[in-house]
Amino acid sequence: MTSAAPHAGDERGAVDLSALAATAAGSPAQPGQSGQSWVVEVTDETFDQVAQQSLQYPVVLELYSPRDQQGPQVSRALADHTNANQGRWLLGRVNVDTSPRIAQAVQATAVPYVLVLLAGQAAPLFQGTRPAAEITAALDQVAQVALANGMSGRAPAQGGAPATTPDSPAEPVVDPKYAPAYDAMEQGDYAAALAEFDKLLTQTPNDTEAQSGRAQAALLARSLDVDTEKVMAAAEADPTDVEAQLAAADLEAIFGRYPEAFDRLIGLIGTLRGEDREPVRVRVLELFQTLPAGDPVVTRARRALSTALFT
Structure with a gap:
């Protein structure tokens, strides 16, 4: 880890x-x-x-x-x-x-x-x-x-009642329609998870949970079996290499370093022009979907992205 x-x-x-x-x-x-x-x-x-x-x-x-x-x-x-x-x-x-x-x-x-x-x-x-x-x-x-990191085990229930205060809300029920996709993710089969989320999005394109799940599965699929040191070294060696920067940002996001990932990609957008910006912009939007909409990191990055796109 x-x-x-x-x-x-x-x-x-x-x-x-x-x-x-x-x-x-x-x-x-x-x-x-x-x-x-x-x-x-x-x-x-x-x-x-x-x-x-x-x-x-x-x-x-x-x-x-x-x-x-x-x-x-x-x-x-x-x-x-x-x-x-x-x-x-x-x-x-x-x-x-x-x-x-x-x-x-x-x-x-x-x-x-x-x-x-x-x-x-x-x-x-x-x-x-x-x-x-x-x-x-x-x-x-x-x-x-x-x-x-390949850790797909689940903790056993400890039994009894949840250790929350009396006025805590009831636990949300997981919709079974998402179960095949999430089960595939837990087993590390991200391609299968992507396929399951795509099925859901075909039926309900505005399903925010399916959009978020798909973005997470895609992120993990792109980074499966990559050599972390080589990816980061390639990004460091050539800041203008779009593919290298996209791969490095994916790894930063996987390891929770979202501010660094967004700074990397939005900074890259500032150096590009026209259609060259599009794959980077799309990747930033995909990474937004892996975090809650109200996350302050997303809020800050959205502002920075708007500034970069209109300058």
């Missing part, structure tokens, strides 16, 4: 751990609605066992403190999207007040702090409070990176 993290963030709304009492009592498990859950509490004693599971599927760790008044909104967004994805990753919640050794091991200085474990390697996702849209985007990128 690359060391780059999907949407590594700043510390907005972070709570300084040094201000927390070391003897703070742990919060009880949050009640949830009936149904399965892919959320588990992690302690100093169970951490190694949970981390070992990252060899089969991603493990997202949420370090939190019951003393953090803004923390529940982050916890709710993490748990809701985790349970909605039904095992694409496991969410482990760590109360830093009662399990301080984990916080020390991952060098967390503030909560909430969220990181991902893939194949035993850790990469930070974000620190501090975040809007739900940013949180779900970061989690979706975790699943995308896992697939890109």
